[in-house]
Structure formats: C-alpha cells, structure tokens
Amino acid sequence: MTTLKAVYINTTLKRSPEVSHTGGLIERSRVVLEKAGVSTTVIRAVDHNIAPGVYPDMREDGWEEDAWPELWPLINEAEILILAGPIWLGDQSSESRKIIERLYAHSGQTNDKGQYVFYGKVGGALVTGNEDGVKHVASNVLYSLQHIGYTIPPQADAGWIGAVGPGPSYLDEGSGGPESDFTNRNLTFMAHNLVHLATMLNANGGIPAEGNVPSEWNDGKRFGFEQNPEYR
Structure with a gap:
C-alpha cells in the first residue's frame, strides 16, 4: 500500500487561508x-488560476493563464482521486x-495499454453543506468519474449536512459535524474501500486491456459486438 498516492481536490469557493468546512472533512479522511x-x-482548486474549458491546456484556446497543466501530473500519477466540495442550491x-x-x-488520452487514461484508477466523493443535497x-460526481474511466468502489462517498435548512456548517462550534458517527463511519469505509480497490488494481496491472482499447475499435476490431445480431 505504501506505493499508492491519493489526491484530494477541494472545490470550495473559499480561497486560503479562509476556513473550508470541506477541508475539515478532507483532513479526517x-x-x-x-x-x-x-x-x-x-x-x-480556487487557489489556482484554473481556466474553464474542456482542453488539457486552455492557453492553447486563447486563455492567458491556466494552472491546470501544472496540476495535471499530480492527478495523473495518483491511483486515487477524491473530489470534495460543498453544496450550493442543492448542487455541486x-x-x-x-x-x-x-x-x-x-x-481521449490513453495509458500504456492503449486504454483511456483513467483506467486502473479509483475515485470517491466527499460532500459538505448545511442544506440538503x-x-x-455524490451521484453526479461519481457518475462523472466513472464515465471518464475511474473505477468506483462500494460506498465511495461520504458527507455531512446537519439539519435540513440553513444552519451551522461542518467546522462551526456546536455543529456536531466532527462528532457525527454516520459521517465518520462512511468516510472511514470509503477510505478503506478506495485503498482496497486501488491495491487490487495496482497488483493486477489495472483493468485488463480486452474489449476496451479505442485504437483497436478504430482499426475494426469489434470484441464480440454484432451490428445485426440474430434474435433467437
């Protein structure tokens, strides 16, 4: 397990050194x-000038600055990614x-097996807030991560919201957040499940490169898919 690396991306809207309740939950995890x-x-994330967009380096698409290319190697080298953030208006x-x-x-990038680059990596979600969501x-984050290639273990999310409606946030005095047994259990199970799955994938060379290599599909290999199968 000592070879595994994990990256947490805190998507709070508060810049350092302002207190981040999401950061408090991250530290527990x-x-x-x-x-x-x-x-x-x-x-x-908000401490870095990350440009919006869907290209690896948005400076090549007209933005003067983009910190993402500097952060990408940290994310790419990690076997575990946890996307953590607050709830606003019921959403991420x-x-x-x-x-x-x-x-x-x-x-669209590929790993050394020719699979999409996130194959063999695992993902999780941490969520904080003081209203529902x-x-x-978590379902939005985990769907997005698996869609681009991350593997999601069981119980891969944890969160804290307190009572429904505006109220204290996770690190506020008397919130009950750090003492919540439900939250603490879930973040502990999540952490261990991330480690277990990442270890299994790491020990077995990731996801087998069979039926999921885009260059082979482009070359005409169909991995058992039939355009007009017979119906029996």
Whole structure:
C-alpha cells in the first residue's frame, strides 16, 4: 500500500487561508488513508488560476493563464482521486463542475495499454453543506468519474449536512459535524474501500486491456459486438 498516492481536490469557493468546512472533512479522511500507508496531496482548486474549458491546456484556446497543466501530473500519477466540495442550491459547486470538465479534457488520452487514461484508477466523493443535497452531489460526481474511466468502489462517498435548512456548517462550534458517527463511519469505509480497490488494481496491472482499447475499435476490431445480431 505504501506505493499508492491519493489526491484530494477541494472545490470550495473559499480561497486560503479562509476556513473550508470541506477541508475539515478532507483532513479526517486523509488521516485514515495515511494510516493505511497512502501518501496524500490536497489541492484547493480556487487557489489556482484554473481556466474553464474542456482542453488539457486552455492557453492553447486563447486563455492567458491556466494552472491546470501544472496540476495535471499530480492527478495523473495518483491511483486515487477524491473530489470534495460543498453544496450550493442543492448542487455541486461551480469549482467542482469546472474540475470535472478539466478531467474530461484528458478523457481521449490513453495509458500504456492503449486504454483511456483513467483506467486502473479509483475515485470517491466527499460532500459538505448545511442544506440538503449530499446524495445528489455524490451521484453526479461519481457518475462523472466513472464515465471518464475511474473505477468506483462500494460506498465511495461520504458527507455531512446537519439539519435540513440553513444552519451551522461542518467546522462551526456546536455543529456536531466532527462528532457525527454516520459521517465518520462512511468516510472511514470509503477510505478503506478506495485503498482496497486501488491495491487490487495496482497488483493486477489495472483493468485488463480486452474489449476496451479505442485504437483497436478504430482499426475494426469489434470484441464480440454484432451490428445485426440474430434474435433467437
């Protein structure tokens, strides 16, 4: 497990050093991963001038600045990615959506097996807020990650929202967030499941390169697909 790397991307709208409640939940999760022998890195997206768009380097599409190419190697080298963020109006933050779009920019790239570049990596989601939306945001994030090639283990999300309606946030005094057994159980299970699946994939060379290599499809190989199958 000591060879595994995990990257958390905090998609809070608050720049450092302002307190991030999502950051508080990330720190709880990091402790579990690091005790399992995983090295972790946290990127607070809003602290970096990441341009919006769906290309690997938006400077080639007219933007004067784009920090994404500098961050991409950290993400690409990690076997585990956890996208973490707050809820606004019942949905993920604008920073979260932007990061997903920038990840999508690499979805046409391939790994050393010829598979899409995120094959063999695992993904998870952490969500914080003081109003409803944890499951909605997590389902959106996890769907997006698996769609571009990440593998999602069981129970790959955790979150905290407190009582429904405006109220205290995760790190606020008396919120009950850090003491929530439900949240703490879920983030612990999530962390271990991410490690288990990443370890399994790492030990077995990732996802087998059979029936999922785009260059072979483009060359005419169909992996058992029939255009006009016989119906029996």
